[in-house]
Amino acid sequence: MENSIEHKMTVKFHTIAWQGGPDGYAELIDQTLLPGEVRMLPVRDVRTMWDAIQRLQIRGAPAIGVAAGYGVVLGIQPLSDIDRIDTALSKVQEVCNYLSTSRPTAVNLFWALDRMKKKAESAGCKTTGELKEILLAEAQAIHEEDAAMCRAIGTNGAKFIHDGARALTHCNAGGLATSEYGTALAVLYAANEQGRQFSVFADETRPLLQGARLTAWELHQAQIDVTVICDNMAGHLMSRGSIDLVIVGADRIAANGDAANKIGTYSLAVLADAHKIPFYIAAPSSTFDLSIPDGTHIPIEERKPEEIACPWGVRTVPEGVNVYNPAFDVTPHTLISAIITEKGVIEKPNRKSIWNYF
Numbered sequence: 441m442e443n444s445i446e447h448k449m450t451v452k453f454h455t456i457a458w459q460g461g462p463d464g465y466a467e468l469i470d471q472t473l474l475p476g477e478v479r480m481l482p483v484r485d486v487r488t489m490w491d492a493i494q495r496l497q498i499r500g501a502p503a504i505g506v507a508a509g510y511g512v513v514l515g516i517q518p519l520s521d522i523d524r525i526d527t528a529l530s531k532v533q534e535v536c537n538y539l540s541t542s543r544p545t546a547v548n549l550f551w552a553l554d555r556m557k558k559k560a561e562s563a564g565c566k567t568t569g570e571l572k573e574i575l576l577a578e579a580q581a582i583h584e585e586d587a588a589m590c591r592a593i594g595t596n597g598a599k600f601i602h603d604g605a606r607a608l609t610h611c612n613a614g615g616l617a618t619s620e621y622g623t624a625l626a627v628l629y630a631a632n633e634q635g636r637q638f639s640v641f642a643d644e645t646r647p648l649l650q651g652a653r654l655t656a657w658e659l660h661q662a663q664i665d666v667t668v669i670c671d672n673m674a675g676h677l678m679s680r681g682s683i684d685l686v687i688v689g690a691d692r693i694a695a696n697g698d699a700a701n702k703i704g705t706y707s708l709a710v711l712a713d714a715h716k717i718p719f720y721i722a723a724p725s726s727t728f729d730l731s732i733p734d735g736t737h738i739p740i741e742e743r744k745p746e747e748i749a750c751p752w753g754v755r756t757v758p759e760g761v762n763v764y765n766p767a768f769d770v771t772p773h774t775l776i777s778a779i780i781t782e783k784g785v786i787e788k789p790n791r792k793s794i795w796n797y798f
């Protein structure tokens with residue numbers, strides 16, 4: 441798996457890899473340690489995978505989907521190859537239910553688990569050993585397809601990055617958030633590969649600083665001109681005419697185009713609208729949730745107050761003071777100029793254009 445995807449260029453790390461056969465293990469970059477340390481975390485059981493997703497050692501909607509696929513493979517490893525197939529199939533259900541409780545917002549998690557369950561049910565395996573092989577192949581297919589989707593998103597979106605453009609991005613929608621290459625950052629990587637000169641402002645992205653720690657790390661490695669700003673500086677830059685476009689990823693897109701992404705994205709979209717700056721979302725088809733009519737139905741993860749009150753062990757809010765920590769917000773489709781996917785570009789997304797797309 442590790443070397444099966446051809447790299448031209450820019451992204452020189454593997455966010456997640458599988459080592460060995462069905463009884464092997466997953467290995468992922470522990471993103472909680474970046475940018476200080478690049479350390480691979482071996483994940484040898486499903487509990488460790490659940491924990492890695494919950495603690496954001498692996499994060500970003502598509503990467504969570506890939507991790508979930510491998511999590512299912514790990515979850516059935518304790519079964520012996522001579523266990524009955526119906527025992528194995530109910531174990532798959534149990535493992536999927538368990539992994540689905542790790543994080544609520546990114547639909548890619550549920551999409552990947554559904555795909556693993558469907559594969560298990562439809563494959564007609566006669567033995568548990570055979571099922572293990574089939575499910576590893578399915579998890580690897582999710583992984584490889586995600587990489588291909590990211591490439592295609594980059595190709596489809598590169599035209600929006602003109603020479604001299606100053607792009608603003610939020611959170612991390614790069615190679616670290618996917619199998620490789622990213623979604624929003626894929627567009628930037630593709631424009632870079634096409635020889636365009638541009639610069640990027642990365643919102644630091646409070647409270648967990650995915651922009652400062654991860655996006656800046658990636659873009660700097662790729663030798664793309666990146667400047668980190670605090671989240672509350674974006675309006676100032678826009679008012680000075682210093683931003684030409686905003687481009688972000690998404691964790692779940694409803695049937696009408698409303699899109700959930702990292703908390704703070706909605707404010708950026710409102711600001712972009714006020715300053716007549718295009719606001720793009722880049723996301724694969726696996727991020728669309730057509731079962732929900734609009735963004736009000738997207739579950740918003742609420743994380744521990746300590747992430748705000750005591751980040752990295754430093755108390756920044758007095759003890760006993762209330763803290764509220766929603767991890768995502770929803771940008772209404774009316775504020776989105778276009779959604780860039782692996783199949784093309786949905787301009788001015790709405791229920792009809794998304795229906796036509798699918």
Ligand code: MRU
Nearest residue numbers: 499500501611613617689690702
């Ligand atoms: O909490 P995180 O770090 O998982 O949030 C990630 C984001 O909001 C990303 O922008 C989104 O998943 C798109 S990743 C290609």
